[in-house]
Amino acid sequence: MINVTGFRYCRLGTADLEETVKFATEIIGLELVGQENGFAYLRGDDRDHNIVYFQGDPNDHTVGLALDTFEELDAAESTLKELGLTVHRGSEEEAAARRCMGYINFKDNSGNSIDLTVRPFAAGRRYFPSRDAGITEFSHIGLRVTNPREAEKFWSQVFNFKTSDWIGWSALMTFDEVHHRYALFPSDRPGIQHINFQVAETDDVMKSNYFMQDRQVRIQAGPGRHALSGARFLYYYGPDEMIYEYSCGVRMVDDSWRPRQFPIEDASFCAWGSRPDLTILGSGDAAD
Ligand SMILES: [Fe+2]
Structure with missing residues (x-):
């Protein structure tokens, strides 16, 4: 059994990155924690980020979960492959863009894209929103x-x-x-x-x-x-x-x-x- 211990992020394509970031900060009340290589990282709590937006297909969504160890990540990769699912082992660069130390991605039978991360980053600074949505x-x-x-x-x-x-x-x-x-x-x-x-x-x-x-x-x-x-x-x-x-x-x-x-x-x-x-x-x- 694959043991998920953390609920981490959504990666979402958007037709208009600038407009979406404006909505996320000014309306939802998220904090823009960084913008690099076309990715905008936002959060509503003390995790590194909760949502990553990128300019792209608005139907391109990924859910990020966390496992505790690399051993569990290796075992998860084998389990999912045995089930006939397509699994991608993320490169160091791809892991850096997901702000974690390593991950795999797979598609479930519905076609949902899921990242299983290991050691996703914590934030040193506390969440400081631009609007007080609570x-x-x-x-x-x-x-x-x-x-x-x-x-x-x-x-x-x-x-x-x-x-x-x-x-x-x-x-x-x-x-x-x-x-x-x-x-x-x-x-x-x-x-x-x-x-x-x-x-x-x-x-x-x-x-x-x-x-x-x-x-x-x-x-x-x-x-x-x-x-x-x-x-x-x-x-x-x-x-x-x-x-x-x-x-x-x-x-x-x-x-x-x-x-x-x-x-x-x-x-x-x-x-x-x-x-x-x-x-x-x-x-x-x-x-x-
Ligand atoms: Fe709900």
Whole structure:
């Protein structure tokens, strides 16, 4: 089993790097920690970075996870190759661009690009944002998968992810105590569907709701409260139609937690009664 211990970054192509960096700093409230060789590194916590943007295909997404040791990285490479997946061993230069000491990249069966890093960099300086959105941590992503049941099996059998809850066929999964690090959504294509930053409290969610409205940023869902994780949330659109989320108060789970099945309906997505767009969850048919 491949033992993931860290949730690290997203690498995202964007049609307009300058505009996207401006949105990330001025609207989301991320800190631009560096820009080199066409890559812009941003963060919302004390890790080296949480998002890397580069000028390129807006559908080109990679998720960065961390393993503890090079021995585990070698074993992961063998395991993934045995499963018939395409694995790339990163060069020193490629590892430097990912701000880690080494990594491999593979594509899962949906076509999602995943980096497994070893010893990703910590930051010597604390996070210092240009706008006070109340961000405390880069926390989870929504990941598009072409076969949700197969993807859940892959992440729970080949990797150490566990399902915390289901909504329809979408599994919300984690490798640590945070209720979910992945929300797997049925789709006809791979890619990151949304990027979550935790904020300190409900006040931050509500303040951002009005902040976004004032600046005519398109709200995708919320403000609301997730029935599954208990988190108060706000989703909004950024450049390239990427969806970003602020939430606070996500549930913590331990080994005694048993996953619950929720139906695809408004109340499963929002306990407060907001009217979310549920199309991302599919129709409840596993083949979706
Ligand atoms: Fe989310």
